[in-house]
Amino acid sequence: MTRHDMTGNEMSAAEPGGLERHSYDVVVVGAGGAGLRAAIAAHDAGARTAIVCKSLLGKAHTVMAEGGIAAAMGNRWPEDNWQVHFRDTMRGGKMLNNWRMAQLHAQEAPERVLELEDWGALFDRTEDGLISQRDFGGHRYARLAHVGDRTGLEMIRTLQQRAVALGIDVFMECTVTELLKDVSGSTTGRVSGAFAYWRETGRFVVFEAPAVVLATGGIGKSFRVTSNSWEYTGDGHALALRAGASLVNMEFVQFHPTGMVWPPSVKGLLVTESVRGDGGILKNSEGKRFMFDYIPEFFKAETADNEAEADRWYEDKKNNRRPPELLPRDEVARAINSEIKAGRGSPHGGIYLDIASRRSPEFIRKRLPSMYHQFKELADVDITAEAMEIGPTCHYVMGGIEVDADTELSAIEGLYAVGECSGGMHGSNRLGGNSLSDLLVFGRRAGESAASYSHGLGGGRPAVSEADVKIAQATALAPFEMEGGAENPYAIQQDLQQTMNDLVGIIRTAPELQRSLEEIERLKERARHLVVEGHRQYNPGWHLALDLRNMLLVSECIAKAALERQESRGGHTRDDFPQADPDWGTKNLVLRIDAEGTGVDLSHQPLPVMPDELKSLFE
Template identity: 70%
Template structure:
C-alpha cells in the first residue's frame, strides 16, 4: 500500500472560480495558510461564462442608478423570493468589488469620459453591467489568477518559498469533507491523473465548486459542473436550500448539435439584438408579465425609440429577466413557431454595424462564424434556452 499524501492548511478552498479565488485572497490577506483545490486546470472555471458583464450600480452611464434601484430590480426579477438581505448586500457592495478588481489589474471597457463602461442587460432598469467586450468572465478569472500569483510572489520574497502561504492543487477532485468530534477537520480526494489519494487537514473548508449544469443535456457548463459541492455538503450534514432555483439562460446555440447549449451572451440583446420566431414575428411583446408592464414597451415603435432615448421610452421586452425570456422562447418553439432546429432567431445585424459588432461582441462573432458558419454581422443566430447557473 502506498503512503497517503498529506497536507495541512488553515483554510481549504474547494473550487477555483471567481468565488473560490476571492475567498482564498481574503483568507491569505488575513494571515492564514490557504490551499486552493481545482478540479480542472487552474483558470478553467464557469466564471468565464459570465461573458456580458458584472452588475454594479456605479452610475457611470446613467447617474439615476443607485444601489436601491439595483436592489429593487433584483427582488422584482426574483419574484420577491430572493433572500432580501443577500440582495441588499449584493446591490450595496457590487461597485466596491468592481473597483477592487480594477485596482488588481482588470481592464474594463471605458466611456468617453474614461469611466468604467456599463451596458444594458435583462432585468436591469439602467445600464449597469461593467464589461470587457463580451469576454468579461475571462478577464475576471485572469485578474484573480494574477492576484493569487502576486500574493505568492510576496510570500516568496518574504520566506523564499512562493507556495508557503497559498498553494493551488490543480486537477484534483475532492470526494469527502472530513469531520472530527462533529466539526469539520479537512477533506479527502484524489489526483485525477494517477488516482493517488490525498488528505487535507484544515479546520475551515470553503465550498465554491459551482453548479450542477452538466446534469442537464443542454447546458453552457463544461464537464466539471456536476454538483460536487452540493454532494460534499450534504454528505457532511449541511442543509441545502433553494435547490429548485436553476437559471436557464434564454440564449444558447442550437445548431449544429455538437455546440448545442454553448452560451450566446445576453449582451447581444443588450446591444440591440431582437428575437423573432419562424413567422418573422417579434414575439416578446406577448410575454410581458403584469409586474413589468410599467417598465417594458408593448410595441415595436417604442421599443426601438428606447435605444436613442431611454429616459422617455420603456425598455424592449427582449431585456426582460432571463426566466421570462427563456419561458417565452420555449413556448414559441412548443407552439410550432420555432426555427428549423428547435430555437428562435436572434438578430443584432439590423441594429448596429458590422464594425461595432466585431468591437463589442468579438467572441460571439468568432463563435458563430467558426462553429456554425454564421456571420452575425449579416444574418440572425439560432438560439434557445440552456442551463446556465445555480
C-alpha cells in the same frame, strides 16, 4: 505560489501506501471567481490558504460569463444606486431571495469592481474615462461593468494573477470526494479537512484544515442540453449535504433563454445577453418579433409595448421604456418555449436571435468580439450577416447550500459556501450580471470569515478521523472492486441527463416529476453496480463514476423540490400550477440528507422577514 502537479511534486513526503497529507488554515475547493476571491481574502487575513481545483487553474466556468459585472456605480446613469439594484434583484428573484444577501450584494458590488480595477482589470471605458456599463435583462439602468463580451475571462485573469503574486498554494486537477469532520467538538460535528485524489495518478490526498470554503459551481451536467462545462456535477452541493448541511431553493434552475441549437458543433453554447442588450431581437419562424405578446403585468410599467417605442429606447434610453427582450431571463425563456411549442419555432427546434439586421458589422465586431469569432470559427455562422438559431439551455442553479448572509457559514461549523453552489442570494431567478458581482462580494466575505474562524481556534483545531479517511478511500475505490458489476458510468449519465431534460426541464408537471424521481431511484440502484476497468491512472471512467454519486443526489433534490412547490415562480414553471401562489411566496424548501445517507428529506421554512425600511422600496 507553489503550483502542485498531479504526481505530487513539490509536496510534503507521502505516507506509506501513497496517501499524501497537507495542513492549512483554510482550504478553498474551486478556482473560479468565487474560489479565487475567497482564497485571496483568507490569505490577506493571515490564514495559510490552499486552493484545490478539479481542472486547471484558469479553466474555471467563470470565463464563460461574458456580459459584465452588475454594480450600481452610476457611471452611465447617476440615478442608479444600491437601493435600485437591490429592488431589481429582489423583483427578478420574485421576492424569494434572502433579503440580507441581496442587500449586501447591492451595497458592496461597486467597491469590489473598483478593487478589480486596482488589481489590473482592464474595463471598457465611457467617453469620460469611467468604467463603462451596459444594459442587461431585469436591470432598471445600464449597470454591468464589462470588457467587451469577455468579462469573466478578464475577472479570472485578474484574480488568478493576484493569487499568483500572493503565493497561494494551488492543487490543480485534484478532486475532493469527501469532507472530513471531527464529531467530538459539536453536536453536528466540525469540519476537519477534505479527502481528494489526483486526477492523473489516482493518488489520494488528505487536506487537514479547520475551515473549508466550497466554491464548486453548479449542476448543469445533469441535463442533456447545458451551457455548463464538464466540471459542473454538483460536487459542492453533494459534499455539503453528506456532511450534514442543508440545501435551499433547489427547484429553481435557470434555463438561459439563448443557447445555440444549431449547428450541432455549438449546441448548448451560450449566446450572451449582451447581444440583446446591444440591440438584438427575438423572432419566430413567421418573422414576428414575439416578445411583445409576453410582457407580465409586473413589468408592464417599465417595458415598451410596441416596436417603435422599443426601437427608440436604444437611441434615447432616458425617455422610453425598455424593449421586452430585456425582461428577466425566466420570462424570456418561457416566452421562447411557448413559441416553439406553438409550432412557430425554427427548423431545428429553436427561434431566431437577430442582431445582424439591427447593427452594423463594425459595431458587432467591436462590442461582441468573442461572439463573432467563436461562432465564425466553430460553426461558420456569421452573426454580422445572419440570425442565430437559439433556445433555452440549462445554465445556472439558483439553489444551493444554505448559508448565513453575512459570513457564508453553513449549518456545519467550519464549512462555508460561496458562488453558484451557495443558495439564497438569487431567490427563484438570477438577473444576468449578478453572478459575477455575487462571486466577488461573497467570495471576500467567505474568505475573511473562514480565516477569522480558523484563527479563533488557537490550538484547538479539529482532528481528522483516520477511520473516516479509510472509508473515503474505500468509497472511491469501490467501482474497481465491484464483483459482477455490469453498469457503465457513461450509460447512467446519459440516462440521467435525458431524464432531467425530459421530465425536470423548463416546463414541469406532477406526473412527469414523479416519474423522474422513480427513474432517479432506478439509476441510483444501477449506480450501485457500476464497474470501472483499468487502473486509477488516466481513467476518465472512474472520474465519472465518482461524479455520478453527486449528480444523482443533487438531481433528486431538484426533482423532489420541484414536485413539492405547487406554483410557477422564476426558474420553476409548473404547467399544472401556472400561476404564482402568494402562500408559496412566503417560504423556502429545504433539503437535508436522510437517516440512511442515500436520499434526501424535504421541509418547509419561512422566509427571513425584510425590515420595513427595505420594504418601502417596493411601495
